[in-house]
Amino acid sequence: MLTNSPVWKMACDQFDHIAEYLGIAQTERERMKDPKRIMVVHVPVRHDDGTVRNYTGFRVQHHMAFGPTKGGIRYHPDVTVGEVCALAMWMSWKCALVGLPYGGAKGGIACNPNKMSQTELERLTRRFTQELIPIIGPQIDIPAPDMGTNEQTMAWMMDSYSTRVGHTVLGVVTGKPVTVGGSLGRKEATGRGVAFLANRAMDALKIDADGATAVIQGFGNVGFHTAFGLALHGTKILAIGDHTGAVHNPKGLHLDELAAHVEKTKGVVGFKGGDVVTAEELLSLQCDVLIPAAVERVITEKNVKNLKCKILAEAANGPTTIEADKVLRDSDVFVLPDILCNSGGVIVSYFEWVQDLQNFFWTEVEVNDRLYRILEQTLSQVMQFVKREKVYYRDAALAIGVKKVADAKKVRGLFP
Secondary structure, three states: OHHHOHHHHHHHHHHHHHHHHHOOOHHHHHHHHOOOEEEEEEEEEEOOOOOEEEEEEEEEEOOOOOOOEEEEEEEEOOOOHHHHHHHHHHHHHHHHHHOOOOEEEEEEEEOOHHHOOHHHHHHHHHHHHHHHHHHOEOOOEEEEEOOOOOHHHHHHHHHHHHHHHOOOOHHHOOOOOHHHOOOOOHHHHHHHHHHHHHHHHHHHOOOOOOOOEEEEEOOOHHHHHHHHHHHOOOOEEEEEEEOOEEEEOOOOOOHHHHHHHHHHHOOOOOOOOOEEEOHHHHHOOEOOEEEEOOOOOOEOOOOHHHOEOOEEEOOOOOOEOHHHHHHHHOOOOEEEOHHHHOOHHHHHHHHHHHHHHHOOOOOHHHHHHHHHHHHHHHHHHHHHHHHHHOOOHHHHHHHHHHHHHHHHHHHHOOOO
16 A cells, blocks of 8 residues: 555655665564554545535554654645655654654645635544544644644644543644744744755855855745745845746845735746746756755656756755655755755744643744754754765765664564
8 A cells, every 4th residue: 555655665765775774673674664553534524515525534653762753734635645654754754863752743634725615624624633533642643734734724623632632732733823822933943944954054065145046946834934034144036936837037036026926826826026937947947055845756867967056955855756866966966855954843843842731932032042953953963974974965864863763662672
């Protein structure tokens, strides 16, 4: 069932490569690779026109060696169990890499949220939450937003869970509105983290951020905050694309005007402040920083040789295929691998969970300061590993994360 998914195969190939490098015993590899738990549920929803449609939802918990699992909920037409398993595995390595006491998890529903009303999305979310109640909780598994979901989705999940248990449980999800236990800075965290790490990579390559150029594929929550975060330091955003199209302006896009256009039309297509380019042209534009911030497997063996960037900052999960990675290994491109580059979101989700458990909330300055400290420390560890072991950036990040999980499983032992 899982092996039918190219994303799952890609995640497994990455793990097998690192397990071989680390010398993990064959008897331990399957235990580390396969998810601990997969729940598949059917979610019947009454639509506004009175019809009832049955949706398929998934929740995957990869491992629990450190504590509860953590990961987003994705609403997208192409969600599959294999994709969700891969995302949960990557979340495991990500949490371990940055030092969070979580195992990886992920969830999703195969649906198109753009074609559903707000009331239909609420019914879908509440029923899905009801189905997940046996396996989620602040000490078991803590969902968060992902593609197609947002703060409102998390508020519905928290309310549905709390209604079932009879009291408000703020820590059952993260990424909530601040008014109901969310953390300041959580919504912006992933994009801020990408921009911060891209700036650090520019420092390493002696590129002045003020006057540098960037291209971003994806203008959802992550791409939006990445763009504004980079522009804050003077980086010129040459082009941005999303599911509707892409626009390019060699003088730099006016981000406020583009954001207003997207808010009004729900896509970058039709924006008058830039010229239309294709998705492939977008990825091959000359720039200092290229940021895939949309879906998996967009940089492939077919287009990787066309990249003209100095830094590849992977804001999306799994944007680079195994075949493309083989080319990048022998190139001069500085790769910020996904499990490091987009870790800002789960780091601040952890902060939100801690605040909810304590009922003690921090200022946005405190949140950002703690976020940047963790990112700085983790990037330093990865770069030192690269220099010491003379390995590829992704291998270094994965080796650090995977080894932590392997060590935790070893010391906890195998229950009889």
